[in-house]
Amino acid sequence: MRFLRCVYAEWLLLLPRFTRTRxxxxxxxxxxxxxxxxxxxxxPLTVALQAGALAAIIGAAGLAGSERDHxxxxxxxxxxxTPLALAAGRWLAVVVPASALTIVCAAVTGxxxxxxxxxxxxxxxxxxxxxxxxxxxxxxxxxxxxxxxxVAGAVAPERLVDLARPGVVRLTAxxxxxxxxxxxxxxxxxxxxxxxxxxxxxxxGLGILLASACVARRRSALH
Numbered sequence: 001m002r003f004l005r006c007v008y009a010e011w012l013l014l015l016p017r018f019t020r021t022r023x024x025x026x027x028x029x030x031x032x033x034x035x036x037x038x039x040x041x042x043x044p045l046t047v048a049l050q051a052g053a054l055a056a057i058i059g060a061a062g063l064a065g066s067e068r069d070h071x072x073x074x075x076x077x078x079x080x081x082t083p084l085a086l087a088a089g090r091w092l093a094v095v096v097p098a099s100a101l102t103i104v105c106a107a108v109t110g111x112x113x114x115x116x117x118x119x120x121x122x123x124x125x126x127x128x129x130x131x132x133x134x135x136x137x138x139x140x141x142x143x144x145x146x147x148x149x150x151v152a153g154a155v156a157p158e159r160l161v162d163l164a165r166p167g168v169v170r171l172t173a174x175x176x177x178x179x180x181x182x183x184x185x186x187x188x189x190x191x192x193x194x195x196x197x198x199x200x201x202x203x204x205g206l207g208i209l210l211a212s213a214c215v216a217r218r219r220s221a222l223h
Contacts, residue, residue, distance in 0.1 A: 006081040010089025023062035031101050035108050044111035048119035049183045051105040053149045055098035056127030061142035064134045083215035098123035114190035121189050121200040125181035128207020135214035
């Protein structure tokens with residue numbers, strides 16, 4: 001119970017960021033852009049997946065990427081909490097608004113319930129990985145991940161491999177899309193594919209654990 005209270009407390013501390021900073025405006029702009037793209041032919045399932053994943057990356061950058069966030073982590077680590085609770089609380093603060101944006105976009109575009117589940121799963125997995133990347137490398141990693149998800153995240157790796165003379169870069173990119181939390185894989189969640197569901201759950205858990213390891217490293221640096 002103490003762990004859950006610590007997670008909840010961390011989540012509550014971060015929620016005001018969405019109304020007092022540009023984070024909320026950025027999420028609204030993302031939602032408006034995706035809805036506009038839907039009116040230009042982007043399919044509703046892709047809109048839901050992009051809404052969940054891209055909103056989670058924006059949230060991770062906004063909640064863990066600045067110097068103020070690093071200072072807040074250092075302060076929080078002096079309190080009776082754990083790195084895992086801090087990481088889980090930040091992940092929750094990232095995923096809840098991203099999931100809400102996914103639901104709104106799905107409602108506007110007329111998506112099926114399966115698309116909502118797929119978008120929320122993408123938000124959970126990509127949000128956990130994005131949080132780890134931001135804690136390790138800063139907001140530059142969030143920008144790279146955002147562009148990757150926006151441009152190539154929905155591309156199946158077979159399409160890259162099938163290109164003539166794929167080369168090392170294309171093979172590496174295809175491997176990343178195959179193994180990582182790529183949106184093309186989570187499309188199958190909309191149809192109830194358990195392999196895709198377990199893939200998202202695994203990356204969610206792994207991302208939170210890695211984020212907690214980053215937080216623990218900061219604690220070690222303080223001593």
